[in-house]
Amino acid sequence: MRTNQAIALALLGALPLPGICQITPQxxxxxxxxxxxxxxxxxILGGDYGLSGGQFRSTGKFVPSSxxxxxxxxxxxxxxxxxxxxxxxxxxxxxxQLHLQGNMGKFKATNRLHVPGLEGDLSTITGxxxxxxxxxxxxxxxxxxxxxxxxxxxxxxTQTYTPGGVATGANPAQTVPSDxxxxxxxxxxxxxxxxxxxxxxxxxxxxxxxxxxxxxxxxDTRTLHTSNPQIGANGNSGSxxxxxxxxxxxxxxxxNHELRSGGYLSHTELFGGLEDGLGVRAIxxxxxxxxxxxxxxxxxxxxxxxxASYLWGPGLKGWTAGADxxxxx
Amino acid sequence: xxxxxxxxxxxxxxxxxxxxxAPVATVQPSxxxxxxxxSIPIESTWIPVEVQAVDAEQRNLDLLxxxxxxxxxxSGGLAARNLENVQPGARLRAILQRNLTVYVSTDRxxxxxxxxxxxxxxxxxxxxxxPSYRLLTLQFADGLKETLKVHRxxxxxxxxxxxxxxxxxxxxxxxxxxxx
Numbered sequence: 001m002r003t004n005q006a007i008a009l010a011l012l013g014a015l016p017l018p019g020i021c022q023i024t025p026q027x028x029x030x031x032x033x034x035x036x037x038x039x040x041x042x043x044i045l046g047g048d049y050g051l052s053g054g055q056f057r058s059t060g061k062f063v064p065s066s067x068x069x070x071x072x073x074x075x076x077x078x079x080x081x082x083x084x085x086x087x088x089x090x091x092x093x094x095x096x097q098l099h100l101q102g103n104m105g106k107f108k109a110t111n112r113l114h115v116p117g118l119e120g121d122l123s124t125i126t127g128x129x130x131x132x133x134x135x136x137x138x139x140x141x142x143x144x145x146x147x148x149x150x151x152x153x154x155x156x157x158t159q160t161y162t163p164g165g166v167a168t169g170a171n172p173a174q175t176v177p178s179d180x181x182x183x184x185x186x187x188x189x190x191x192x193x194x195x196x197x198x199x200x201x202x203x204x205x206x207x208x209x210x211x212x213x214x215x216x217x218x219x220d221t222r223t224l225h226t227s228n229p230q231i232g233a234n235g236n237s238g239s240x241x242x243x244x245x246x247x248x249x250x251x252x253x254x255x256n257h258e259l260r261s262g263g264y265l266s267h268t269e270l271f272g273g274l275e276d277g278l279g280v281r282a283i284x285x286x287x288x289x290x291x292x293x294x295x296x297x298x299x300x301x302x303x304x305x306x307x308a309s310y311l312w313g314p315g316l317k318g319w320t321a322g323a324d325x326x327x328x329x
Numbered sequence: 330x331x332x333x334x335x336x337x338x339x340x341x342x343x344x345x346x347x348x349x350x351a352p353v354a355t356v357q358p359s360x361x362x363x364x365x366x367x368s369i370p371i372e373s374t375w376i377p378v379e380v381q382a383v384d385a386e387q388r389n390l391d392l393l394x395x396x397x398x399x400x401x402x403x404s405g406g407l408a409a410r411n412l413e414n415v416q417p418g419a420r421l422r423a424i425l426q427r428n429l430t431v432y433v434s435t436d437r438x439x440x441x442x443x444x445x446x447x448x449x450x451x452x453x454x455x456x457x458x459x460p461s462y463r464l465l466t467l468q469f470a471d472g473l474k475e476t477l478k479v480h481r482x483x484x485x486x487x488x489x490x491x492x493x494x495x496x497x498x499x500x501x502x503x504x505x506x507x508x509x
Contacts, residue, residue, distance in 0.1 A: 085457075086349070093348035141347040207461045249461060251481065258463070258481065295462045296478040 031183060032230055034276070038125075039233035040221040041277025042107055043155040043190055047129025048219075049078040049103035071110050074320075078103030078131070081300075082147075083329040086139045095139035099147050100329075102132040113164075118177065120164025123184070129155035133194065145200050153192040153219075157233075160185055186228035192221040209247040211264075216240045221273065237274035242267050249293065257292035260303060283313045289324045302326040354454040354468040356491040362434045364441065365492060366484050369429040371477045375422040375505070380415055390415065390504070394425055395469045396452025396496040401425075403501040411506055424502040429477075430495040431455065437493050451493035460485040467494055 079102065086095025106128040113121040133151025140146065161184035165171025176184055196217035203210050217239045223232035245264035252259045266285045275281055291305025307324030311317065373394070381400040382391040388407050391400040403423075407413050415421070430449055432439045437451040456474060457466040463485065466476045479485065 086351070088351050093350060095349045095351065139349040141349050143347070204461060209461050247461070253481070293462060296464055296476055 035183070035231055036233040036235060037273040037277035039157045039188055039190065039231075039277070040192075040219075040235050040237060040273040041275075042109070042125065042127060042157060043129050043153065043192060043221065043233070044219050044237055044274055045278065046074050046076070046105040046107040046127060047103060047131045047153045047155050047192075048194060048217075049080060049101050049131055049151075072107065072318075073109075074105060074107045076103060076105040078105070079325070079327050081327045081329045082137050086137075089138065097137045097139075098134065099137045099149060100134040101149065101151070102130075104128070104130050118164070120167060122162040122164070122167045123159070124162065125157060125159045127155055127157035129153055131194070137198075143201055143203050145202070147198040147200075149194075149196050149198060151194040151196075153194055154190070154224075155192070156187065156189050158187045182228070182230055186226065186231045188226045188228075188231060188233060189224040190221050190233050191224050192219050194219055207249045211243070211245040211247070213243040213245065214241070215243070219272075219274065233273075235273040237277075238271035239274060240269045240271075254292060257294060257297065260291045260293050260305075261289065262291075263288040263307070278316075280313050280316045283311055283316060285309050285311050291324060291326075295328060300327050300329050302328040352457045352466075352490060354456040354490055357435075358433050358455075358489050358491040360433055362432070362439060364430065364432045364439065365487050367430045369431065369479055369483055371427050371429055371479060372502075373423075373425045373427055373475060373477070375424060376475060377473070378421050378423045378425075378504070380417050380419045380421060382417055383415060390421075392421070392423060392501060392504070394423065394427070394496070394498050395471070395473055395475070396467070396494070397498060398450065398452070401498045401501055403504050410504055412504065415506075420507075421504050422507055423504045425498045426500040426502060427496055427498045431488055431492050432495070434493050439493070439495075449495040452496040453494045455488055455490055455492040455494060457490065458485050458488050 080100065082097040082099050084097060086097050088094070089096045107126065109125045111123045113119065113123065131151055131153040133149060135147055135149035137145050137147040161176050161180065163171075163174040163176060165174035194217060196215055198213060198215045201212040219237040219239075221233050221235055221237070223234055226232050243264050243266040245262065247262040248260060250259040250261055264285070264287050266287075268283045268285070270278065270281060270283065287307060287309040289305055289307035291303035291307075293303055294301040295303070303324070303326045305324050306322070308319065308321040310319050376395060378392040378394050380390055381393050383389075384391075388405055390403045390407070390412065392403055393400045407415075412421070432449070432451075434451065438448055440448050453467040453469045453475075455465065456468040457476075458464075459466075463479050463481065463483070464476055465479050465483075465485065465488070466474060468474050
């Protein structure tokens, strides 16, 4: 089973092929299951706002292992926000705010195969995802809030397989190996239901904002349409993120805005299809940012700046960098 | 998995330690009557103002801003702003440069000493203070709230809900039709 998954992951651009060129029907079924998990995982990682850690995020790059000749690039743009100030919930000592969040992302995974018979072949998977949803944030004390959030994530994933001769131009008429023909060159549309609970503890230390957060998330993915009836993604995934975040004003002015710094350290455990599809059990992220304070100076914008993250975990390392923008409505 | 459950348990424990309370501006702040900070320059952006008087010949409007007892004059530019037919009592929006004095009192008045002697009267009260982002939220007598960005160095750490705020407009920067 592990070998079969490796074949599928190799086709989808994550691991090198182990040198297997004959696939039995049983192995094909296992490979299809692995491909389904892979689609599910890429859609969630590419489209879910929560897994990006928040704010805007630009192009990222993950390399599952230093030996793998594979690249995975994510571009994500998203945001979330609580609307207005907390309002009393009935006669209870609980405040509440409307919470909305959305995200859009695209990804591309490329694997250059290095096995006898397939040397130089290219397996490429591309896709995009759109996510939108909301909920409410409930303040049960001045420092502790709980936000149940429900979202929908639509995505499309496309896989193409290019034989080495075609890729290099040496043999433009080369065809896909017959063993792989019914597992490659497909397009799948999926819809994922996302439910999460964001629990935060926030306190002010001098002028710095310190946040501790825990966020369990559940994903249910279903195939809406597929160009290949043998390929689809139907499964459940989960993640559990714990995060320590700092937001620190630096006391320096630039362009009439105060400079702020901050970042977070997070640990996210992955479950189900997300774990199987990525072949990763947990992701750690260390994020740093340098921003300008725009709150109450530019409508609905809290800060604008630059941020970067280093990500690591068992069998995974990578980085992201880009614009870091936060909104407050 | 056990490792991840621990923060959840810790957060739940913290959650039981207090209740949330809506911010209230009508509480009596701690300490004796005193001035916390004088002449805090702020800019109010597109807040509602009321037309008190119209001088059609001189093309002037006298505008009353929230929290103030006396109107301030806006001169010229009425045609460009489609304000030629405005009547007294109309509600407009304005960008104002204002000065705040934040103080503690027992009857909303405070006798100043020294160079700025005289009695100041509260036009609003502090509702919320956010020192991290230098935000000061005021609540006026009619319930209107306004959140202001104040300069660095302002003594936000000494301010709290219920503090009185005397407001004086120093300049009308712009005026537009509409109450919102």
